[in-house]
Amino acid sequence: MFKKYLLIAVVIALGIVANAQMNAVRRWNPRRVPADTVFAGDQACSECHKKIFASAGNSGMAQAMEPVAESKILSENPKLKMSVGPYTYEITRNGKQSSYSVTDGKDTISFPILYALGQGRMGQTYVLERDGKFYESLVSFYNEPKALDFTIGAPRGVPKSLADAAGRLLSANEVASCFSCHSTSAVAGGSQLRLEKLAHGVRCEACHGPGGQHIAAVKAGDTPAKSIFNPGLMSGDELTQQFCAACHRGAEEFSLLQSMEINNVRFQPYRIFHSKCYSDDRNISCTACHNPHEPLREDAAYYDKRCLECHSLRDKNAKAGGGTSCPVADKDCTSCHMPKMEIKAAHFKFTDHFIRVVKPGEAYPN
Amino acid sequence: MIIQEKNKSGRVACPRFRKCGGKPLFLTCSLFCVLLLGPAPSFAQSTRKAKPKQRSVQPQVNAEVQFERFVKQADEARLAERFEDAVALYSEALKIKPKWPDGWWYVGAIFYQKDLYAQARDAFQNLVALEPERGPAWAMLGLCQFQTGEYERAGVSLQRGRSLGVNDKSELAAVVRYHAAIVHIRFEYFENAYDILNEFVRFGNETPKVIEAFGLTILRMPFLPNEIPSAQREKVLIAGQAGYNMAARRLDQARAAFDTLLSQYPNDPNVHYAFGVYLLSQDSDRALKEFKRELEISPNHFAAMTQMAFEYMKRDQFNEALPLAEKAVQLAPKLYAARNVLGRVLLDLDQVDRAIKELEEGVKLAPASPEMHFALARAYTRAGRKEEAARERETFKKLQDEYNQKRQIEEKPNPQ
Numbered sequence: 001m002f003k004k005y006l007l008i009a010v011v012i013a014l015g016i017v018a019n020a021q022m023n024a025v026r027r028w029n030p031r032r033v034p035a036d037t038v039f040a041g042d043q044a045c046s047e048c049h050k051k052i053f054a055s056a057g058n059s060g061m062a063q064a065m066e067p068v069a070e071s072k073i074l075s076e077n078p079k080l081k082m083s084v085g086p087y088t089y090e091i092t093r094n095g096k097q098s099s100y101s102v103t104d105g106k107d108t109i110s111f112p113i114l115y116a117l118g119q120g121r122m123g124q125t126y127v128l129e130r131d132g133k134f135y136e137s138l139v140s141f142y143n144e145p146k147a148l149d150f151t152i153g154a155p156r157g158v159p160k161s162l163a164d165a166a167g168r169l170l171s172a173n174e175v176a177s178c179f180s181c182h183s184t185s186a187v188a189g190g191s192q193l194r195l196e197k198l199a200h201g202v203r204c205e206a207c208h209g210p211g212g213q214h215i216a217a218v219k220a221g222d223t224p225a226k227s228i229f230n231p232g233l234m235s236g237d238e239l240t241q242q243f244c245a246a247c248h249r250g251a252e253e254f255s256l257l258q259s260m261e262i263n264n265v266r267f268q269p270y271r272i273f274h275s276k277c278y279s280d281d282r283n284i285s286c287t288a289c290h291n292p293h294e295p296l297r298e299d300a301a302y303y304d305k306r307c308l309e310c311h312s313l314r315d316k317n318a319k320a321g322g323g324t325s326c327p328v329a330d331k332d333c334t335s336c337h338m339p340k341m342e343i344k345a346a347h348f349k350f351t352d353h354f355i356r357v358v359k360p361g362e363a364y365p366n
Numbered sequence: 367m368i369i370q371e372k373n374k375s376g377r378v379a380c381p382r383f384r385k386c387g388g389k390p391l392f393l394t395c396s397l398f399c400v401l402l403l404g405p406a407p408s409f410a411q412s413t414r415k416a417k418p419k420q421r422s423v424q425p426q427v428n429a430e431v432q433f434e435r436f437v438k439q440a441d442e443a444r445l446a447e448r449f450e451d452a453v454a455l456y457s458e459a460l461k462i463k464p465k466w467p468d469g470w471w472y473v474g475a476i477f478y479q480k481d482l483y484a485q486a487r488d489a490f491q492n493l494v495a496l497e498p499e500r501g502p503a504w505a506m507l508g509l510c511q512f513q514t515g516e517y518e519r520a521g522v523s524l525q526r527g528r529s530l531g532v533n534d535k536s537e538l539a540a541v542v543r544y545h546a547a548i549v550h551i552r553f554e555y556f557e558n559a560y561d562i563l564n565e566f567v568r569f570g571n572e573t574p575k576v577i578e579a580f581g582l583t584i585l586r587m588p589f590l591p592n593e594i595p596s597a598q599r600e601k602v603l604i605a606g607q608a609g610y611n612m613a614a615r616r617l618d619q620a621r622a623a624f625d626t627l628l629s630q631y632p633n634d635p636n637v638h639y640a641f642g643v644y645l646l647s648q649d650s651d652r653a654l655k656e657f658k659r660e661l662e663i664s665p666n667h668f669a670a671m672t673q674m675a676f677e678y679m680k681r682d683q684f685n686e687a688l689p690l691a692e693k694a695v696q697l698a699p700k701l702y703a704a705r706n707v708l709g710r711v712l713l714d715l716d717q718v719d720r721a722i723k724e725l726e727e728g729v730k731l732a733p734a735s736p737e738m739h740f741a742l743a744r745a746y747t748r749a750g751r752k753e754e755a756a757r758e759r760e761t762f763k764k765l766q767d768e769y770n771q772k773r774q775i776e777e778k779p780n781p782q
Binding site: 029031032190274 | 649652748
């Protein structure tokens with residue numbers, strides 16, 4: 001009897017804690033950092049959260065921007081070259097620095113590479129800076145051919161001038177978008193840059209908000225959960241379509257954009273929204289399958305288990321979710337229902353998160 | 367049928383080519399060829415071709431013979447450009463068969479071509495009563511109503527024509543699109559007008575009339591083109607260049623036009639607002655400054671308030687966003703965008719019930735707006751109203767799919 005009351009008390013207490021968390025740190029959005037936000041930095045988090053800190057450092061998000069000095073891609077590919085019409089591009093490594101240059105044979109424009117965006121699984125694009133203006137490199141490194149090619153979305157013809165050949169001038173909002181999603185603490189108050197505070201990649205506070213109060217609460221012996229944002233408490237739809245979609249782009253953003261056809265396969269919240277099984281349930285949210293504190297899992301069996309949280313096996317007596325079963329197979333679900341779609345310009349096959357019964361020869365559902 | 371003859375050759379020789387120059391707006395030679403040489407393709411099932419199954423009574427046979435004779439003579443008169451004779455003969459045929467849609471089409475088209483808009487309107491009114499799903503008929507009715515000054519009705523008819531379908535690449539579609547935009551401008555639905563005018567950009571239609579309409583839209587001037595005060599015409603045209611280039615994403619050209627506009631009309635209402643809208647996608651900090659400047663010039667500029675509220679909401683600056691959104695709703699209770707931002711801000715402030723109320727009102731005002739349904743779905747989710755949230759998400763998807771389909775059709779290369 002006592003155990004029963006104890007259990008009820010614990011459940012109620014946990015409920016209060018969870019509710020308090022929601023009430024305490026109301027909302028946080030990686031793209032909506034208020035102007036006066038002060039981040040404590042990763043090291044401060046690591047003092048208590050050692051295990052998560054260690055694994056999160058290897059995650060794709062943490063590596064969304066490489067420090068140039070330690071860049072694996074730039075070190076392993078010390079000389080990259082590409083020609084387009086009369087223009088020749090070169091990315092060269094010199095010690096811990098890299099430079100990006102383009103020449104038409106007469107004149108040369110050269111930039112030191114300061115910001116290398118992308119973990120390199122697909123590739124890496126460079127944000128260049130000159131006279132306070134930022135440019136997106138016209139060519140990017142792609143991992144599959146281990147070579148340079150046009151940056152996705154860039155015009156693929158021969159540039160009109162050497163200046164055009166170097167890169168695309170980015171607007172203030174675009175610069176803010178690049179740094180908001182590929183780094184932490186570099187943007188606040190809309191599009192104000194504070195690059196002196198930049199931390200490479202998506203670090204703890206990018207998703208959990210500034211940790212100063214939380215650390216102070218721990219030190220003061222208060223309930224620490226009250227003072228930090230926990231995305232794990234969001235509803236499935238809010239998590240996917242607002243929080244993760246802040247960078248990975250969701251359905252609403254696409255309602256305002258022009259069709260991008262196959263290129264939109266890169267934007268998983270948008271794609272999954274169109275799945276028949278999509279709902280507000282956390283079992284179909286981003287974190288149902290992906291742990292943001294770990295490197296991306298590549299084994300199909302891992303994802304099979306996620307599907308079987310809801311779906312049944314063909315053997316009705318087997319232990320699985322109560323939903324419909326697949327008439328064809330009990331494993332490798334993603335190979336049929338979430339096919340890899342190749343974006344040739346990206347030299348990469350992306351998993352299409354629009355979960356569906358894919359019919360042979362069907363056109364890509366936009 | 368004549369229309370089939372036209373389709374076989376793929377083009378029609380126009381005997382009236384030199385006479386078309388004086389028609390209003392876009393109504394040029396080729397459009398009238400289409401209107402007068404044959405009814406819209408969807409009219410293929412002509413009653414005149416339909417043979418009744420039973421014709422046992424002699425007077426009916428006589429009437430049928432007489433009808434065919436009138437039609438034949440009317441067609442001959444029309445093709446010979448004896449339009450008055452043609453109308454008289456079609457009218458005789460319609461006395462015998464008042465439910466003959468093609469007859470009303472021809473009569474309406476001839477009256478329209480003769481600038482007899484009230485008569486044309488009545489003919490197209492009869493036609494849509496017979497065939498309420500015919501997009502081109504509604505479109506023509508709307509154009510007639512526009513010419514007779516019945517702008518509100520024109521707006522409804524043109525919208526109906528567009529939603530039922532007027533071949534998007536036809537000249538009629540361009541005429542209808544233009545007038546639909548003008549009606550929206552007239553009734554101060556500038557955002558809707560801008561969306562409609564954007565279709566011209568997709569088709570690369572950069573005519574002076576379109577530029578002028580863009581100018582009226584971005585300067586939020588609720589005028590018909592012929593009502594623009596002469597002292598303001600130049601401003602409208604500069605703004606139009608800015609608006610067209612902005613829609614076409616030719617940002618440098620848009621910026622040059624805005625610079626001219628700002629240097630010549632720095633204290634005119636709506637100039638800073640328009641420039642702020644241009645800046646929003648590139649430099650939101652500067653955009654906010656322009657909206658603030660607009661509020662100094664026009665303190666009740668609810669559109670600037672709405673834009674600012676959205677921008678502040680994006681920055682989690684709710685103390686700034688909320689009063690602006692509330693004032694915008696107070697000033698423009700029918701502006702769905704204001705309801706949208708107020709609802710979203712309230713939701714972010716965890717005032718869920720109030721948020722739902724505003725967003726439901728927004729959905730009522732703009733049932734075809736995907737983002738309104740999306741926002742309402744979010745609010746229902748937060749309130750734990752799962753079924754309603756799922757319903758709104760489905761509506762969002764449906765609207766989005768429809769939009770994508772329409773776009774794919776538009777983007778298909780023209781077979782001709």
